[in-house]
Amino acid sequence: xxxxxxxxxxxxxxxxxxxxxxxxxxxxxxxxxxxxxxxxxxxxxxxxxxxxxxxxxxxxxxxxxxxxxxxxxxxxxxxxxxxxxxxxxxxxxxxxxxxxxxxxxxxxxxxxxxxxxxxxxxxxxxxxxxxxxxxxxxxxxxxxxxxxxxxxxxxxxxxxxxxxxxxxxxxxxxxxxxxxxxxxxxxxxxxxxxxxxxxxxxxxxxxxxxxxxxxxxxxxxxxxxxxxxxxxxxxxxxxxxxxxxxxxxxxxxxxxxxxxxxxxxxxxxxxxxxxxxxxxxxxxxxxxxxxxxxx
Amino acid sequence: xxxxxxxxxxxxxxxxxxxxxxxxxxxxxxxxxxxxxxxxxxxxxxxxxxxxxxxxxxxxxxxxxxxxxxxxxxxxxxxxxxxxxxxxxxxxxxxxxxxxxxxxxxxxxxxxxxxxxxxxxxxxxxxxxxxxxxxxxxxxxxxxxxxxxxxxxxxxxxxxxxxxxxxxxxxxxxxxxxxxxxxxxxxxxxxxxxxxxxxxxxxxxxxxxxxxxxxxxxxxxxxxxxxxxxxxxxxxxxxxxxxxxxxxxxxxxxxxxxxxxxxxxxxxxxxxxxxxxxxxxxxxxxxxxxxxxxx
Numbered sequence: 001x002x003x004x005x006x007x008x009x010x011x012x013x014x015x016x017x018x019x020x021x022x023x024x025x026x027x028x029x030x031x032x033x034x035x036x037x038x039x040x041x042x043x044x045x046x047x048x049x050x051x052x053x054x055x056x057x058x059x060x061x062x063x064x065x066x067x068x069x070x071x072x073x074x075x076x077x078x079x080x081x082x083x084x085x086x087x088x089x090x091x092x093x094x095x096x097x098x099x100x101x102x103x104x105x106x107x108x109x110x111x112x113x114x115x116x117x118x119x120x121x122x123x124x125x126x127x128x129x130x131x132x133x134x135x136x137x138x139x140x141x142x143x144x145x146x147x148x149x150x151x152x153x154x155x156x157x158x159x160x161x162x163x164x165x166x167x168x169x170x171x172x173x174x175x176x177x178x179x180x181x182x183x184x185x186x187x188x189x190x191x192x193x194x195x196x197x198x199x200x201x202x203x204x205x206x207x208x209x210x211x212x213x214x215x216x217x218x219x220x221x222x223x224x225x226x227x228x229x230x231x232x233x234x235x236x237x238x239x240x241x242x243x244x245x246x247x248x249x250x251x252x253x254x255x256x257x258x259x260x261x262x263x264x265x266x267x268x269x270x271x272x273x274x275x276x277x278x279x280x281x282x283x284x285x286x287x288x289x290x291x292x293x294x295x
Numbered sequence: 296x297x298x299x300x301x302x303x304x305x306x307x308x309x310x311x312x313x314x315x316x317x318x319x320x321x322x323x324x325x326x327x328x329x330x331x332x333x334x335x336x337x338x339x340x341x342x343x344x345x346x347x348x349x350x351x352x353x354x355x356x357x358x359x360x361x362x363x364x365x366x367x368x369x370x371x372x373x374x375x376x377x378x379x380x381x382x383x384x385x386x387x388x389x390x391x392x393x394x395x396x397x398x399x400x401x402x403x404x405x406x407x408x409x410x411x412x413x414x415x416x417x418x419x420x421x422x423x424x425x426x427x428x429x430x431x432x433x434x435x436x437x438x439x440x441x442x443x444x445x446x447x448x449x450x451x452x453x454x455x456x457x458x459x460x461x462x463x464x465x466x467x468x469x470x471x472x473x474x475x476x477x478x479x480x481x482x483x484x485x486x487x488x489x490x491x492x493x494x495x496x497x498x499x500x501x502x503x504x505x506x507x508x509x510x511x512x513x514x515x516x517x518x519x520x521x522x523x524x525x526x527x528x529x530x531x532x533x534x535x536x537x538x539x540x541x542x543x544x545x546x547x548x549x550x551x552x553x554x555x556x557x558x559x560x561x562x563x564x565x566x567x568x569x570x571x572x573x574x575x576x577x578x579x580x581x582x583x584x585x586x587x588x589x590x
Contacts, residue, residue, distance in 0.1 A: 066554040080555045128445070140520065147440045150423070150522065156554050160516040163456050177553040221455040225435070225520040227445065258472040259361040259451050260375045 008050050008059035008102075009288030011109060012092065014084050014136075017042055019049045021056065022289045026120065031285070039090040047099040060105040060291025062112025062284050063092055065139075069107060069150050077106055083176065105295025107141075109133075109284055110155075111148045113234060113277070114141030116287030121278035122232045130228040131283065132157070132218065135235035138183040142226060149226075158183035162217035168210055169194075186214035188237045199237045208243055215243075216250030219274055223255070223264070234277040248274050303345050303354035303397075304583030306404060307387065309379050309431075312337055314344045316351065317584045321415065326580070334385040342394040355400040355586025357407025357579050358387055360434075364402060364445050372401055378471065400590025402436075404428075404579055405450075406443045408529060408572070409436030411582030416573035417527045425523040426578065427452070427513065428530035433478040437521060444521075453478035457512035463505055464489075481509035483532045494532045503538055510538075511545030514569055518550070518559070529572040543569050 004023055011018040017034040030053075034045035050056055066080040077093025097104045107115070114123070114131035123129030123143065131141040140157030142149040149155060159181045171194040173180030174187065184190055191199040195207060202208075219231055233244060248270045255264040263273035277283045299318055306313040312329040325348075329340035345351055361375040372388025392399045402410070409418070409426035418424030418438065426436040435452030437444040444450060454476045466489040468475030469482065479485055486494040490502060497503075514526055528539060543565045550559040558568035572578045 144439045144444060145442045149439060155522050156519045158519075159553060160519045161458050161512055161549070163458050166461075177551045178549075217456055221516065222520065224451045224453075224455045225517065227450050254456070254473075256472045258454060 003055055005057045006053050006055050007289050007292045008053070008056055008100075009112075009285050009290075009292055010046055010059065010061045010063075010096075011112065011284040011288050012036075012061055012063040013109060014064045017046055018285050019046050020285050020289060021050070021053050024293075026286070026289060026293075028285075028289070036084075038086055039092075043092070043095050043099075047096065050100055056100060056102055058103045058105065058292040058295045059096060059100060060107075060112070060288045060293070060295060061092060061096070062107055062109040062288040062291060065108045066156070067092070067106070067108060077104075103292075103295040105291035105293075107148055107150075107287075107291055108139070110139040110141030111150075112141065112285075112287035112291055113283035114143050114232075114287065115148060115290050116279055116283040116285070117232050117277055118143040119290050120286055121283060122275050123230055126229040128226065128228045129230050129232065130222055130226055131232045131234065131277070132222065133235035134187065134215065134233060134237040136188045138187045138218070138235075140222070142228065144226065157218070157222070158187065160218070160221060162214060162221065165210060165213055168206070182214065182218055186211055186218070188235075191237070199240070208240060208246060211237070212243060212246035212250050215247045216254050219247060219251040220254045223251075230272075231274045232277050232283075233274060234283055238276070244274065244276060298350055300352045301348050301350050302584050302587045303348070303351055303395075304407075304580050304585075304587055305341055305354065305356045305358075305391075306407065306579040306583050307331075307356050307358040308404065309359045312341055313580050314341050315580050315584060316345070316348050319588075321581070321584060321588075323580075323584070331379075333381050334387075338387070338390050342391065345395055351395060351397055353398045353400065353587040353590045354391060354395060355402075355407070355583045355588070355590060356387060356391070357402060357404040357583040357586065360403045361451070362387070362401065362403060372399075398587075398590040400586035400588075402443055402445075402582075402586055403434070405434040405436030406445075407436065407580075407582035407586055408578035409438050409527075409582065410443060410585050411574055411578040411580070412527050412572055413438040413582075414585050415581055416578060417570050418525055421524040423521065423523045424525050424527065425517055425521055426527045426529065426572070427517065427533075429482065429510065429528060429532040430530035431483045433482045433513070433530075435517070437523065439521065452513070452517070453482065455513070455516060457509060457516065460505060460508055463501070477509065477513055481506055481513070483530075486532070494535070503535060503541060506532070507538060507541035507545050510542045511549050514542060514546040515549045518546075525567075526569045527572050527578075528569060529578055533571070539569065539571060 020031045032049045068075040079090045117123045138158035140155040173184030174190040175184030188199045262269035315326045327344045363370040374385045412418045433453035435450040468479030469485040470479030483494045557564035
């Protein structure tokens with residue numbers, strides 16, 4: 001076993017925890033997957049994975065949320081109230097730090113993905129980059145002025161309200177808190193409830209035109225609030241071929257050329273503004289490792 | 296005349312330019328007001344005001360927009376396409392710098408106000424603070440992680456889309472670009488067009504309940520995107536007695552307790568979260584002076 005310092009990352013999701021170790025250059029040496037069951041069993045599985053690496057220096061966690069990120073809070077590192085059974089108020093950071101004896105960095109799964117794309121993917125060289133994930137839920141991570149966006153808690157972008165498409169959409173929305181917020185209208189779960197099938201099984205172009213319309217509202221509102229230099233859209237639903245291009249077209253129309261930034265006034269610039277993740281499915285774990293390196 | 300170094304600020308608005316000089320402690324020593332007419336006459340008026348102060352070290356400008364803030368852009372310091380007659384593509388920075396021989400800092404009027412409230416007002420001691428102005432138009436300035444938010448261009452928050460109140464509001468919206476975006480529904484100009492009178496002359500509680508509903512959507516969407524630690528709401532329309540308290544109540548209901556941050560789950564914490572400007576009408580000029588000091 002070499003004495004190379006190693007850095008761990010955990011993409012802590014609601015269905016699985018992806019664990020990885022990388023060298024100081026960010027090269028991933030080993031990956032493991034642990035199903036998300038109870039907090040105790042899941043965290044113990046991660047500890048077993050990392051214990052094999054004796055030169056582990058730090059671990060970063062990109063966690064599903066909401067999660068308390070305030071360094072001065074007694075609940076720092078805890079999952080907050082979550083619909084995920086058994087996980088509300090779980091301390092994720094302390095058990096890892098205690099068992100592994102290394103610093104543990106933490107941020108949301110989407111901030112980790114934003115960090116990954118910013119350091120090593122589609123956001124390289126920019127100051128302000130947004131990462132929007134559209135999967136079972138909708139989430140936002142962002143690097144603003146070269147730092148992860150946290151603020152009061154962390155973005156809960158999935159829950160913004162956008163106008164409903166009243167001519168084509170009678171669905172009441174799937175969000176247990178808000179009904180027809182963005183996530184309630186456009187997440188994978190919303191699609192499943194509205195159409196009675198999983199997003200990946202839906203092929204009617206009208207379904208995807210409606211979806212693109214809602215996500216275009218997300219892109220435009222995000223642009224008007226955060227003014228990112230690039231918006232990366234990842235997540236399972238966003239993999240649908242052609243969806244990104246529909247979103248761009250609708251966002252271009254919605255922005256109506258205002259303000260006079262090329263991304264909103266030149267159609268080809270919009271193609272460079274709204275993009276898929278350059279790291280594919282690895283944005284999150286890449287960013288989690290980076291969170292460890294900075295912890 | 297003393298040799299104390301002085302710093303100038305300009306709150307460059309569409310109807311007037313407020314100019315001020317302050318000492319290094321930020322104490323304002325003199326203020327002047329110049330009506331906004333043609334670019335040449337207006338800028339010359341500001342130059343005359345500042346030339347009287349021989350120890351002027353720098354000037355900061357908080358300008359109406361949109362304005363090009365990208366340091367590497369050939370149009371840096373220029374007003375972009377604007378409905379304000381005669382002002383599209385006006386270079387604001389170079390003529391001031393050339394005539395006064397001092398560095399000129401620039402940002403949007405709302406970013407200047409955000410900076411003012413952050414350094415010396417309601418945002419003191421926080422890392423991420425949003426300043427929302429509701430007047431003739433609607434604008435957002437923000438300090439994120441201790442730095443002004445710029446990104447691709449700068450926030451154009453007034454133009455986000457929010458759900459219309461379809462039961463109470465048949466008004467098509469006043470925005471020339473988007474119709475019923477937030478500014479098109481809730482700005483002073485929208486109120487004037489919808490009700491046929493200026494906002495300050497409207498006293499029907501139903502008018503203000505509708506307005507509070509739209510602005511509550513703004514507060515909640517802003518919270519979900521930017522997650523500020525405090526939202527300051529300024530501007531002429533926001534001075535209406537009781538409006539802030541209606542906005543808080545509606546925003547509290549809209550957030551529906553999600554996520555579990557006190558501002559959204561404890562009614563009294565919401566009162567501390569959404570506040571008026573501590574500097575009253577001086578947020579913008581205070582921030583403009585700060586922009587000069589940092590230029």
